[in-house]
Each structure stands twice: as structure tokens, then as C-alpha cells.
Amino acid sequence: MSIHPASPARVVLLCGPSGSGKSHVAARSGLPVLRLDDFYKEGDDPTLPLVAGSSDIDWDSPASWDADTAVEAIARLCATGATAVPVYDIGLSARTGEDTMSIGRTRLFVAEGIFAAEIVERCRELGLLADALCLTRGPFTTFRRRFVRDLREGRKSVPFLLRRGWRLMRAERAIVARQSGLGAHPCDRDEALGRLAAAATGRTVRTPAGDPARTTTPA
Template sequence: MSPEPSSCTIILVAGPSGSGKSRLSSQTGVPQVRLDDFYFDHDHPDLPVRSLPGGGSIVDWDDVRTWDLAGATSTLAGLSRTGSATVPNYDISRSQAFGSHQFNAAGSPAVICEGIFAIDLLAPLQQEGVPVEAIWLDRPRWFNFVRRLQRDLRQRRKPPSVLVRRGIALLRLEPALRRRALAAGFTPLGMAAAAAEVEGISRSRQPH
């Protein structure tokens, strides 16, 4: 399906938790949608569970079944066409949504949509005819582990013992996640190259 005339290009930014996806938006000045806001609530039925190293288990929030893929696809398709959309507000520490907000791209020719499930969005958005670019933010694995742990401890997202064990599990899974992103059509770029790519996409979409 060929892309319809639209207000903005969707730039999907994937990468492990802690790789700096949110920072990319602040560096480039391009408006950003947090894909984490589309998580299901903790009491949603049949959420997948992951066993943690050393024992115990938690909801596997890194499994796409914990996330509203259909809702995110519909919202971003509408955003691309009109430049605005209603987006949920999600509290990671409580694993629960509380209301929503109106996101407005303010005339920007591009919008960054970042999160670990960006990989799963590429094909559905393409099928909807949405103009979309896909970047995998390529950073060293231990760099991601440290940044993720520092952020999650600072924000008190979960108990420290859970955060450490979850971080180790994510560290082990990262190479497979990267392979899946590249196979889906994402381009691996470091932070500086990704910023340049985003700025280039935004400039190319400016009206002449």
C-alpha cells in the first residue's frame, strides 16, 4: 500500500531499555511519543510471567503481550495523518494507566516513537500506509545495563533486587533482540549517527 498524504513521518526508535532512546528526542528537538504509555495495566488478564535469576518471578513486561499493539498502531496511524492523537498516561512504578493526554506534533514533519516494542510496530504501520523510518539505537550492552539500573533505581520503578535480576536477564537477551530488529528492517546506528539521521528525515519533510 502506498503512503497516504500525511502530516508527519513516524520515526520508530528501538533499542534495549537504557540505551538512550528518550535522549534522542531531546537532542534533536523532534516531538516524541513514549510507546511505554501503551502498556496494559497490571491486572490485565493473561499477562505473561518471567522467572528471574536466583528465583522468583514477575510479569514479563518485555513481552509484547503486555502491550496494546493494536491500540498503538491505530493511534500512530491517526497521528501521522492529522498531527495529533489521544495517548494514554502510564505510570511504570504502579504498572497502571491513569487517564490520557492530547499529543500534538505542533506542525513537526516527523515524530519520534520510542520503546522496546517499536520493532513490533514497523510492519503494522507499513500495512496501514504510514510513512515510517526505523532506527535501532546501537549502544554497548554493559553501558545499557548500567544506565538502565541507574534510571530504574532513581525512579523507584521496582524493588532494587528485582531491578538487578531483571537487568541481568535483559543483558542476556539483548543480542537476540538486536538480531530481530535488524531482520525486521531497522538500521543500527550509534547515538550521534541516529541524531543526524533524525534531523535529516525532519529536514527532508519540511515544506519547500
């Protein structure tokens, strides 16, 4: 495992409401992608939160996600170019194994997931952050995309998906506002791809805090 102490890799955190197209944008960037959804807690974890007034687990609460392990994985990728990551089955609400992610000699990668904004400040303090983006598509578009995707992938039961979809559609503006408040720059798909391309080619990108990001080394 090679270590690059003089030129550590950096991460672009990509968040946004469920169904906003994060995975698609991350794939189109051409950069290595760390799936932050693989860091969900398992379904039998006693710390999992419930939806208020319901017996449903609130998988859209940051408390359902293991932020500490996600940050550790990002830090290892930046420092060494490789890290172990869990393999998570959303339909089973369980980790089914472990894999190794390697970014090779690439000096930039994307970490995408609905909770990415929760770790913006921690990644910035560690000197790992190249940019942080919050992808927005509009409540009706994300509702449709989310439901079709989750139904196709068999993520949860249809009644659960409908209840969750309706709740998230009503909450989408508040979700974007929260993620923006945590330091993620709200943008559409084209702007997100433009900022990812700028970071990948080593151009200076303004961080959500307004300070120029350190120039990255082109992949």
C-alpha cells in the first residue's frame, strides 16, 4: 500500500436529497467514488432512530449512519490510496461483507451519499476537503426518481417506500437548507459536474465557506 505524505488525496463530498441523482453525477465525473450509503448502521442496531409517531426506522436521519467510520475511511483513502469499506445491502438493512477500495495514484475522489454534508466540517478540519456539493432537482422530480429506483432495486416494501417518499417530498426544501447550512454548495447537475471537473484538473474551486480550496493535482 503506497503512502503519499507529500501529496495526499482530497475528497469532494456530494450530498443531496435521496433521488437527486448523486450516483449519476459521481459516475459521470470519471473520478473514483466512495459510496457513503455503505456506512449505514445495521437494522438491529439499538441506536437506530424511529420516525416520529411511527414504528418505521428513520433511515433519513443522520443518526442511522456511522459518520465516524465514514470519516476514517476517507482519511485512509486520502493518506494511503486504499481502504476497507463495508458492503451494505439496503434491502436487508445489513452489512454483508467487506471490500477494498483503491484510488491508485488519483489525487481526488468523490464521496457521495445523503449524509455527506454531516462530515463537511470534519473533512475540512482534517485538510481533506476539495469541495462539498448539494445536488438539487426539485421535490417532484426526486420523488419520482427515488420511488422508481427503490422499487426496481427492492430496497424496502412498497408501503414503506410510499410513506417515505411522501415524507421526503414535503421535507425536501428543509433538507437542502440543512445540508447547505452544513457547508455544501447547492447546485444542479451541470454546475456540480463543472465544479468536479475544475477540481479534477487542479483549478482553484471556491469552497462552501468561501475560501479557495487548495489546488489539487490532476489525476
